[in-house]
Amino acid sequence: MTTDMLAVTGGTKIFYRGTLDERRALDGLNIALKPADFCIVIGSNGAGKSSFLNAVSGKLPLDAGRITIDGQDVTKLNAHRRAQFIARVFQDPMIGTAPTMTIGENMLLAELRGKPRGFSYGLTAPRKAKYRDQLAELNLGLENRLDMPVGLLSGGQRQSLSLVMAVSTRPKLLLLDEHTAALDPRTAKLVMDTTVRAVEELKLTTLMVTHNMEHAIKYGNKIVMMDAGKVLLEIGQEEKRGITVSDLIDRFHTKSDAIALQGS
């Protein structure tokens, strides 16, 4: 048996504990990913998908449970310490990059993710050359604009850049948080294609949250459906082949939404 690349056991996060508004965002969540697994996470609003991703990235410390990455217990590590294992692409293209800094500087920040940063000069010529090569694969012409502030790029270009920044360091774990949801359909497809190519080429262990059921069926080797902070359903590679969009929607539980509505 190989070690799991990511293992969450009994992951629990309770908001507003002990008040009337108490809400279990994660309720004894168990998930394990093998190396190179490409796992799609689906579920209704409030099912705990974002909490799950934030718990893995360290942004949301767990109240109970344990998280290991490649066998190493990271439960107690802060988000910035976990960054040595994890790369993340956010839903909002504005968050995943530093808008006032140049493309080259953003690439530098990503290259040094989780590594000690020193007082030596950052954007050296060899680094710039390497970034040009990495960006050229996108075919967006970004490789000729290393000195341009990222804020001047379109949402799609920024998200593509985010993706290159995330995968270029070959992280142990790649987190994609509805990273094409804010893009127009054509750009979304472009970014999605780039994602799949990178994930397959580099054999990255990936967690992708999406609301797009077609994406869920088309991509990845595993579907995890969440509800009320737990895994409701796990669909493996074999079972995934014959499944249709309506099958998935039929299995959707709306329990967490019902609770959310009653609570409000």
Next chain:
Amino acid sequence: MLDILTSFYGLIPVTIAQSLIVAFVVLGVMLPFRILNFPDLTSEGAFPLGGCVCGTLISMGINPFLACGVALACGFLAGCTTAFIHLRFKINTLLAGILVMTMLYSINLRIMGRTNIPLFTYDTVFTILAGPSANISWVKILIVGALIALVVGLMLYFFMSEKGTSMRAVGASPDMAEAQGINVGIATIMGVGAASALSATGGSIMVQTQGFVDVNMGFGILINGLAALIIGEAITGRQSIRRQVLAPVVGSIVYYQLISFCLTLGLAPADLKFATGAFVLLMLALPNLRKSGGPTHIREKVRE
């Protein structure tokens, strides 16, 4: 008209010397505001703190260079305190700055033991370096100019280094910085600390050129610094980190010449703070005035 110009011309060297000293404060205002996106008022307290610490030590016979070093360290601690208060207790950055600034006033008084100390009879950095010519404006300009050039050079290098790039990322996008493994809290504390250290250094140089320390020195220095920063940015632009770091020095020099010109034209010194405040207000409001008539967003981010 001619005599006005002559008296303005005569004041140029004095004004340049003063503006180069205040340039430290303007750098200390720029760093949190522009690099860290952390609107900070600590400078208003760190400037007199630097002056009081340095002046008191000099009056005790301590080496002026050492006194400047201690003043710098005290300023650093003041800035760290502001950042810590904000990060740990989630208190608004401006309020945290006001708290520290207000408490510093008492601390400054405690350090000095009285409200002012004359320093004319003591050795200063300037008398040690230049001897009897220490009071000539051009000598001051040379000494302070060399120092500010060194500081600007170091800052430019730092902000293009690996560590400096990550500090800038914290201001540009804290979520992204954290996701890239940058300790946002430490970077913020160090950055705001360094900014206040710069302001305190400005204060320590100021007391040595003016020959006395006063606990009320530098009242309103923050708005002056902000005005100088805005003017500097209008001249150099902010497109690159080079321009951003040069803007405070350029702005300080131009701003103090403008003030000097207004004063020789007959502006009453009493009206100066109002004029400066009005100028800063106008510059900050200008982008919103231009697009008046359009829908205003209720939750639009507070300017600056």
